[in-house]
Amino acid sequence: xxxxxxxxxxxxxxxxxxxxxxxxxxxxxxxxxxxxxxxxxxxxxxxxxxxxxxxxxxxxxxxxxxxxxxxxxxxxxxxxxxxxxxxxxxxxxxxxxxxxxxxxxxxxxxxxxxxxxxxxxxxxxxxxxxxxxxxxxxxxxxxxxxxxxxxxxxxxxxxxxxxxxxxxxxxxxxxxxxxxxxxxxxxxxxxxxxxxxxxxxxxxxxxxxxxxxxxxxxxxxxxxxxxxxxxxxxxxxxxxxxxxxxxxxxxxxxxxxxxxxxxxxxxxxxxxxxxxxxxxxxxxxxxxxxxxxxxxxxxxxxxxxxxxxxxxxxxxxxxxxxxxxxxxxxxxxxxxxxxxxxxxxxxxxxxxxxxxxxxxxxxxxxxxxxxxxxxxxxxxxxxxxxxxxxxxxxxxxxxxxxxxxxxxxxxxxxxxxxxxxxxxxxxxxxxxxxxxxxxxxxxxxxxxxxxxxxxxxxxxxxxxxxxxxxxxxxxxxxxxxxxxxxxxxxxxxxxxxxxxxxxxxxxxxxxxxxxxxxxxxxxxxxxxxxxxxxxxxxxxxxxxxxxxxxxxxxxxxxxxxxxxxxxxxxxxxxxxxxxxxxxxxxxxxxxxxxx
Numbered sequence: 001x002x003x004x005x006x007x008x009x010x011x012x013x014x015x016x017x018x019x020x021x022x023x024x025x026x027x028x029x030x031x032x033x034x035x036x037x038x039x040x041x042x043x044x045x046x047x048x049x050x051x052x053x054x055x056x057x058x059x060x061x062x063x064x065x066x067x068x069x070x071x072x073x074x075x076x077x078x079x080x081x082x083x084x085x086x087x088x089x090x091x092x093x094x095x096x097x098x099x100x101x102x103x104x105x106x107x108x109x110x111x112x113x114x115x116x117x118x119x120x121x122x123x124x125x126x127x128x129x130x131x132x133x134x135x136x137x138x139x140x141x142x143x144x145x146x147x148x149x150x151x152x153x154x155x156x157x158x159x160x161x162x163x164x165x166x167x168x169x170x171x172x173x174x175x176x177x178x179x180x181x182x183x184x185x186x187x188x189x190x191x192x193x194x195x196x197x198x199x200x201x202x203x204x205x206x207x208x209x210x211x212x213x214x215x216x217x218x219x220x221x222x223x224x225x226x227x228x229x230x231x232x233x234x235x236x237x238x239x240x241x242x243x244x245x246x247x248x249x250x251x252x253x254x255x256x257x258x259x260x261x262x263x264x265x266x267x268x269x270x271x272x273x274x275x276x277x278x279x280x281x282x283x284x285x286x287x288x289x290x291x292x293x294x295x296x297x298x299x300x301x302x303x304x305x306x307x308x309x310x311x312x313x314x315x316x317x318x319x320x321x322x323x324x325x326x327x328x329x330x331x332x333x334x335x336x337x338x339x340x341x342x343x344x345x346x347x348x349x350x351x352x353x354x355x356x357x358x359x360x361x362x363x364x365x366x367x368x369x370x371x372x373x374x375x376x377x378x379x380x381x382x383x384x385x386x387x388x389x390x391x392x393x394x395x396x397x398x399x400x401x402x403x404x405x406x407x408x409x410x411x412x413x414x415x416x417x418x419x420x421x422x423x424x425x426x427x428x429x430x431x432x433x434x435x436x437x438x439x440x441x442x443x444x445x446x447x448x449x450x451x452x453x454x455x456x457x458x459x460x461x462x463x464x465x466x467x468x469x470x471x472x473x474x475x476x477x478x479x480x481x482x483x484x485x486x487x488x489x490x491x492x493x494x495x496x497x498x499x500x501x502x503x504x505x506x507x508x509x510x511x512x513x514x515x516x517x518x519x520x521x522x523x524x525x526x527x528x529x530x531x532x533x534x535x536x537x538x539x540x541x542x543x544x545x546x547x548x549x550x551x552x553x554x555x556x557x558x559x560x561x562x563x564x565x566x567x568x569x570x571x572x573x574x575x576x577x578x579x580x581x582x583x584x585x586x587x588x589x590x591x592x593x594x595x
Contacts, residue, residue, distance in 0.1 A: 003039065003056055005381045005436055006032045011060040012071050015053040015082070023049050024082040027071040029064045049082040057382040059293050060374050066290075073292050093128060095119040095212050098146070102166045102201050105141050105208060107132060119212045134245045135211070138222055139204045142166045169197050216249065223249075267316055270372045271308055272566050275394040275401075276300055278308065279566075281375050290371075295379040297391065376566065381436060392435035398567040403548050403560060405525040407492040410434055413441065414495035414529070414574045415471075417463045418582035424590045427467045428582025431491070432574050444585035445470065464496060465505050472524075474513040490523040497575055499530030500557055503549050526551065529575050546572070 028034030152171025230239040284292040431441025528549040
């Protein structure tokens with residue numbers, strides 16, 4: 001089983017058998033490291049499960065807390081055979097809120113079907129217990145167990161200012177309701193109505209629940225108000241204690257990523273067009289958080305776009321609003337090529353929003369689009385080494401057919417130039433193999449062509465020429481008339497960041513290095529990727545697109561507009577990587593020169 005395609009980012013991994021049945025779900029801060037532990041020689045990690053597994057799928061997320069939340073929901077939804085982590089053992093912890101008039105709040109490892117509310121799962125148990133201790137100093141919630149509470153016993157925490165006497169309030173409910181003035185019971189003055197006490201405690205539970213769900217703002221505001229009150233009353237020791245609590249909360253709480261506001265619940269689905277398949281990525285959102293991710297593919301010749309939409313509406317009992325989106329702008333667009341509108345059927349990425357989510361703002365839609373794109377890329381990457389359903393193969397074949405590449409784009413490289421006002425001119429080369437970024441193929445270049453020129457100025461054409469010569473080991477003919485070529489691993493496709501002018505430099509180089517003509521015909525397809533007017537976001541929103549420039553069979557330069565579908569995003573992602581890598585190297589050089 002090949003696992004080299006699994007990234008090092010946080011996420012959830014799923015072991016599946018040949019029938020796509022989920023055997024095991026796990027979460028990891030570093031997916032590649034965790035999954036590799038199952039295949040380390042001498043490892044005893046669930047070896048019977050590994051023997052049954054046919055592949056490892058994965059879903060990338062943004063942080064470990066989000067991975068934990070998603071893992072829990074995937075386990076509850078799919079009930080995998082080999083999962084024991086969240087079923088009765090002591091790996092994770094929950095905040096339990098009992099179902100009572102004045103609920104007890106405490107941390108537990110056991111999740112029962114007893115009507116109580118459970119917030120979690122959470123990890124870092126020691127830190128959470130400290131946080132609960134700090135929260136008690138702020139909110140004075142009930143910790144007394146049910147037996148003692150029902151007897152109305154007085155908690156010793158009252159004497160330390162950690163309890164308001166909730167057990168006494170519950171015990172003397174009838175007396176509080178019947179009284180006209182304040183009464184004193186068990187040494188506690190009761191001067192509010194019973195309903196006021198209930199509302200006060202309900203607000204406490206709500207604040208603590210919100211805190212554990214990731215919203216720390218309310219708790220921090222409460223502490224700041226208490227600090228101001230302590231200062232006004234000259235309770236300086238209390239003030240110092242509150243500031244310590246505030247510092248600890250900042251240090252120990254990691255806000256779980258909330259996708260949307262808590263009032264949003266529903267499904268968001270993308271239908272992504274590949275060569276032979278439509279890939280569905282569906283996320284279920286409950287109260288603003290992702291609770292499930294479902295990914296599957298359907299053959300194009302069996303399912304039309306409208307059929308898939310109708311089927312989903314029937315299965316999920318929801319009405320969906322369809323939009324076609326562009327991952328670069330995050331807004332609704334119609335993809336165009338050569339000034340002709342392209343029908344969404346078979347081209348773009350279509351997003352279906354539950355009717356309850358159709359009012360999302362543009363910024364929220366963009367964030368959702370980015371998450372869906374990450375889930376899609378994870379799914380495609382997970383099929384890379386699957387001989388039966390290699391979706392990456394589909395994407396690469398699409399690129400070859402669309403842009404008339406004479407080589408299948410197994411290995412693709414892209415070059416970009418970076419400089420600072422004409423100085424520290426640097427080149428960055430990014431590499432992709434079988435649709436995945438291949439960091440071992442990255443290279444950086446210190447441009448030497450312009451070193452002897454006077455003054456600082458940039459010439460991207462000369463810089464690109466130098467890099468092409470160095471990358472492909474170009475040398476003039478020897479006296480014997482043969483090209484003196486070293487052993488070089490040639491890419492199948494080489495992308496120049498720029499337009500038609502950048503592609504023209506290859507013609508000039510062919511005059512100097514005749515061997516380049518052979519490379520272009522037999523070993524490498526050369527193309528250029530230019531932004532043009534689409535360099536500005538405002539132009540993109542008006543329908544301007546980036547262009548691909550390539551040589552046709554007669555050696556003439558032709559151009560096509562990017563469609564921005566899943567296949568094209570492989571190219572733009574690689575171009576962005578080259579840009580990042582070139583800038584990083586140029587910045588490093590400048591830092592060394594300025595020391």
